[in-house]
Amino acid sequence: MTIAVERQVTVFQDNFRLVRDEVSRVIVGNRDNIVGIMTCLLARGHVLLEGIPGIGKTKLVQTLADVLHLKFSRIQFTPDLMPGDIVGTTIVRETDAGKKFLEFQPGPIFANLVLADEINRATPKTQSALLEAMQENSVSAGGQTHALQQPFFVLATMNPLEMEGTYLLPEAQLDRFFFKLKLGFPSADELNEILERTTKTHEPQVERVLGPGQILEMRETVRSVPVAGPIQDYAIRLTLATHPESELASDMTKRYVRFGSSPRGTQALILGAKVNALINDRLYVSAEDIRAVSVNALRHRLLLNFDAEAEGVNTDLILEDILGRMRPPSG
């Protein structure tokens, strides 16, 4: 039985490595973000990518879709985008006999991998069209609920610079993203590599190394990883420490945080830690795994107050402070 588990872990790691290496053939650097996206995919979550324009957000998602052999659709969010443009609409069709009937025409959300590009440019009404799909993996339209094909994975991108003509994402929708990943600007070497790969005659091509069935198996593997009580307690304490009214809250939390993380944040911590444990060849979750995913999992779930905005304090700083002060599990 132990051998079976270890074999399962080995398969998981091999598949994970395959995807990561294949994506890295096109995407320069950003290995942490590739791992983060994969973590969200395997933990049945969705990811919000934040980065300046031209940094390769869309390219990353497209490459991932190519590698994973999944049905990919891209939705470019604009202010005039309507919910029906995302989920689909019911149209009147006519049979050969001349009988008319209503037929649901699925929108672009009916795919395995959905890229919601510049999600903050659509109105909140349109943004909320994603809510049900992301949480329930289903779409209700025309009085009918349509299940989404698994794996269903939403990758939304957001530009942090251009705020004009944008709509901030509702808290409820932000909370539905498993991770929020920030894509940093590439270094000089990475820029050089990007130029090498993209300005020549032949651009690197990727192969499809993983299918939906393998991804679902990997998801099952992730869920099987056990978590000991002290480690789970550590994740809970970490979540509670983001709440200013909690006894575990640090001074920084009390001063700058208006609302702390939701229970989804704790779920994200545990599930992300499980993936991280498997990646690092562990059959159990450690506090180290919790710490490794905590910033990505909680940074978009903390609502800061005016003092934090005035003083330029962001959620990453607060989470680093909490992690530094948090007592490790001690049996």
Add this chain to the structure above:
Amino acid sequence: MSDQEVILRALELVRRRLRLSRALRDAAIVSAMVAVVLVLWRVLFLFPGRAALAAAAVLAALLLLVAGLLLLVRSALVARCTLGGAAALADARAGLTDELQSAHWFLQHPTPSPWVEAQVAHAARSARRLKPAALFPLRFGGRGLIAASAAPLMIVAAWLVPPLAPPSDAAVAGLPEAQASQVRVLRELADQVRDETTARKLREAIAAVENRDATTAERQRALAEAQRTLEQQDLQAASAREGLYRLADKLRGQQRLEDVAKALEEGDAARAAKLVRGMASAPGAEGQEGDASVEGRRDERDLERLLDVVARGQGSEQSEASSAAAKETVDRLKEIAQQLDTQERLSQSVRALQQLQLMVAQRSPLAAGRFGQQAAQNSTPAPQTGQTNMPGGMMFRTTAVARETTPSEQQEGSKTGSALGDSRADSVLGAKATSLEVQLKQEAVPDRPRQDDRAGAGWFYTESRQQAATVGFEEVRAPAQSALGQSAALDAVSIRHRRMVKDYFTATRQDTTQ
């Protein structure tokens, strides 16, 4: 051995190791606390005069010790080393990223899962490789090491430097050891001396020194009084010795009193008294009370007369008068012998008193650092003496002053002695005054007794040489107020000149011999 047993055994070993390490650390801390209390006790031992403060400090130290011990016990109870805690520490030390801790938790909370079994099996493999002795070496830790090394050092320092010694009475009274030893000498003398006035003056001086509320001036005054009394005793003893010698000189011609004269010449009054008693106890001589006419005659002329009576009364009818005179002579000689015996102790006591005066003037137990800062209270404030009042500074004399080689009339404050300028000027005697020593020689030392002394003086009163000398030196006391300033009491001769007077009297016998 199952995986579970392997893990639990390894964790038990780690826990034992941790307990041992903690016990060592606690022992080091406790020893350091005990050492601190002992050092505090030793430090307080050096200041025994502050009894209330010492008691409070000792109580505080003991409370501190008890509180520290309670804290240690509490921390030991709170931080009780569980197997889970041991697993967490072992994970941290061995870099196992919570593997043993998770395995221990899974063992405590069994879950039927192949993943859990796999994890426990993996943890058991890690536990087999675990070496608790290497992971947890028996170290004191930072604080423990400091405490363990500081404790013996503190104890050694407390017990060896300075060495332990029981506190003396004076020390109990809060005096420094230097003063205490001087006070001890004076107290012994006060207990032994027969003269009540001297004993009272000495006790007053001791009380003034030991009284912490007394001012410096009061202490100085009491010490000066005691010193004057002691010096008076010293002078009387010297006078008695001188009188014995002169009496021996007079008796030398009488055959019967030859042995007595010899004993008196040697200053052995006790032997002389024994000889006189032997003469008086000869046949025909019976002890009787002395008549009123001879009582109270306490000089060498009385003794001479009494000895003459004793010598003439041998074997004659005048035995009654002779025996009375002999008894009085013996008593007188015994008294003189006692005076001479105490003379040596008196000079020692005078030195002790002088040391005490110096200490009181410095208001410090001869601390070296005080010498440069002290204001000499008895010295005259004048630029020549280096005792100018300079707020915020100290004047140092840089000009070299030539030492006088020939006698010259002293100018006020001009004679400085050493060219370094660190000598005190002589007391001001006035431009016309001759030196005190010369005046004493001129006025108080008649070379020989006048021939008509015995004929002209009445037998009930004769001015003794000592009395004449005393009158002499009182007349030539330094007239200037600056000289009085050097003395502790306003109506006394300068302390420096008292030694001259005393030396004069003690040297009288030598001068007479020459």
